[in-house]
Amino acid sequence: MNVHHKMDEADRRNRLDDMAQGVLSTPMDRPEGPLKVSGTAPYAHEAQPEGMLHGCFVRAPRLGQVTxxxxxxxxxxxxxxxxxxxDKLxxxxxxxxxxxxxxQGVRDVHYVGQPIALAVADSFEAARAAAQAVTFEITDADRNPVTPQDYETPEDKQSAQGDLDKAMRDAAVTVDQTYSTPPHNSAAMEPHASIAQWDGDRLTLRGAYQMLKYNRNELADSLGIDPKKLRILSPYVGGGFGSKLGIAQEAVGAALAARELGRPVGIAMTRQQVFEATMRRSETRQRIRLAADAEGRLSGIGHDAWVSNLPDxxxxxxxTQAxxxxxxxxxxxxxxxIARVSRTCAGSVRAPGEAVGITCFEIAMDELAHAAGIDPVELRKRNIPEEDPTTGKPYSSNMLAKALDAGAQTFGWDATCPAPGSRREGEWLIGQGMASAVRVNILMGSKARVTLDPDGSAVVETDMTDIGTGSYAILTQLTAEMLGLRxxxxxxxxxDTDNPPASGSGGSWGASSAGSSVFLACQGIRSRIAEQLGTSEEQLTLKDGQAIADNRSTPLGDLLNEPLESLGEIEAG
Incomplete structure (x- = not known):
């Protein structure tokens, strides 16, 4: 049974509130927890097949071209x-x-530490020694320092309303400050690792990746093969933070070497290589302008950001997304x-945009509160809009004021807090501060298959990943609640890419998107059970393995002669 739901349809019901099992919002051990703490959960580089060879990258010590x-x-x-x-590396x-x-192609070296070749040997130690023994010539790069006129300013990333310069001139209180933030590197506990094994023209890759339905196509495209002939296994991922969103060098390198040598090849990047060759958060320079009246009500907002990345x-x-x-x-x-610079590739690193953008913007809001002599909490509450200021669309909900009040009450916020740097205890300066925190809300297309067996057990199958964020527990609780199971x-x-393709872990959309597809799959099963009982799904109660309708309670096992299977699909963009 297929249940499909397009998420632009108006649907304000919360069916989970009507469920009876009482599993949601209760403490539970993570289902995979014992495997992880005992060291028996198979991470990417641990399920090593017999005869596996090891790869180690040759790194470039400087920019230029490998001649x-x-x-x-x-x-x-x-x-x-x-x-x-x-050339396919x-x-x-x-x-x-x-x-x-x-x-693809590593002859042009765009950053120090870029992989330019791959040594493969019987052991990692031998591969590392071989990589260090490779010699090469690199011509010096002719790359000039970035100047302001070199920045790209994409038209689709600029916007303006009204006249900010006039608002700044007419305002009672203004802030015009420039802030900078340093680059960040991802360094998950598990390094980037892959094991590639070919069976004829079919490839199986065990990898540490976050978004398998995309990763499958990325790897297939890199290798020039049909995605249908590729299977990726990533049941446990030891952290990602965005650095494992897309296929990386070790996956392609392992697959190419395994195809050439006819044996499985595994590559685990060293910690140094992870820092050099995966993903960084761009450094930023941000100019923030705020214009407000004497009561602190904003009339103008300006936010310019300068960031960097590699060419192409x-x-x-x-x-500025928030x-x-x-x-x-x-x-x-x-x-x-955007400046094009010769540094490690910039990409998504834990809360891209917001982590650095909101931080600086909220500092500017604090400076505005101080200049206007208004409590920082009150200043923010006065400026919460009733509708999206850019589009005019009403919010379905806006909980910021409630969040600010709850935070202030919990903290014991003192609206008469002294000026910054004015309170001292011995040699320590003592301060207090607050900030708003917001996050964009995104839903991604996702599929899941749920099967309810006559013995009262259920199986959930999807290529969703768990990067330590609790996907196993979330989907377990959701399924148990919907189907009335422990x-x-x-x-x-x-x-596992043989399972229905889910949203993947990233963008804070995993639980909502993959969870919605599991919810819909369970909804399909509930509808089938309700049909057998001659009632509607809304009137059906599933609890403790019993189907309850019209004051009749029937064990699920008595209703099912064969497994009930349902595919749930959420379509979103």
Whole structure:
């Protein structure tokens, strides 16, 4: 049974409130917890097949072009099988949801530490020694420092309303400040790792990846194969933070080497390589302008951001994405500027945009509160809009004022807090502060299959991943609640592209999107059970393995002669 739901349809019901099992919002151990704490959960580089070879990348020590390479010394070393310098090797990982190969070809070196070849040997130690033995010539890069006129200013990333300059001139209180934030690197506990194994023209890749339905197409495109001949297994991921959203160098390198050598090949990046060659958050420079009347009500907002990335990358740190809708202000200017620089690829790193953009904007709001002599909490509450200031669309809900009040009450906020730097206890300066925090809300297309067996157990299948964020527990609780089962009666199977394609973990959309598809699949099963009982799904209660309708209680096992299967699909964009 297929249940499909398009998320632009108006649907304000919360059917979960009508369920009776009482599993949601209660504490539970993570289903996969015992495997993880005992060290028996198979992470990407741990399910090593017999005869697996090990790969280690050759890194570039400087920028330029690789004009020659000599691997003779490396190939003469014991246990070394090959040194690959292939055009299909990746310069850097894919961006999240790319769904196609990233930049390929490593002869042009765009950043220090870029992989330029791959040594493969019987052991990691031998592969590392071989990689260090490879010699090469790199011509010096002719790249000039970035100047202001070199910044790209994409038209679709700029917006303006009204006259911000006039609003600044006419305002009773203004802020015009420039802030900067440093770059960040991802460093999940599990490094980037993959094991590739070919069976004829079919490839199985065990990898540490967050978004399998995209990763499958990205890897297939990089290798020039049909995605249907590729299976990715990623049941456990030891952290991602965005760095594992897209297929990276080790997956393609392992697959190419395994195809050439006819044996499984595994690559686990070293910690140094993870820092050098995966993803960083761009450094930012942000100019923020605020114009307000004497009561602190905003009339103008300006937010310009300067960020960087490699050439040919579509991603740029979305610094200003929360600015348009958080506070009121009729006169607005949003600017976004991108420099192309020779540094590690910039991409999504935990809360891209908001982590650095909201931080600086809220600092500016504090400076406005101080200049206007208004309590920082009250200033923000006065500027919460009733509708999206950019589009005029009404909010379905806006909980910021309630959140601010709850935070102030819990903290014991003192609206008469002293000026910054004025309170001292001995050698310590003592301060207090507050800030709003908002997050864009995104839903992504997702599918899941749920099967209810006559023995009262359920199986959930989807290629959703768990990067330590609790996907197994969330989908277990949701299924148990919908079908009236104990959590230990639910078996959630994730991280396999043979399963229905889910949203993947990223963008804070995993639980809502994958969870919605599981919800719909369970809804389909509930409808089938209700049909057998001659009632509607809304009138059906499932609890403790019993189906209850019209004051009659029937064990689920008595209703099912064969497994009930349902596919739930959420379509969103």
């Amino acid at each position: 020659s390479m000599n691997a003779d010394k490396a190939l003469a070393m014991e246990g070394v099988h090959t040194v690959l310098h292939a 990746l310069r850097n990982p894919c961006q999240g949801t790319a769904n196609e190969a990233p930049v 990358e579509t991603f740029s740190e979305p610094v 600015t348009p809708f958080t506070y009121r202000g009729a006169h607005r200017h949003i600017g976004h500027h 959590p230990d009666q639910v078996d959630v199977r994730l991280g």
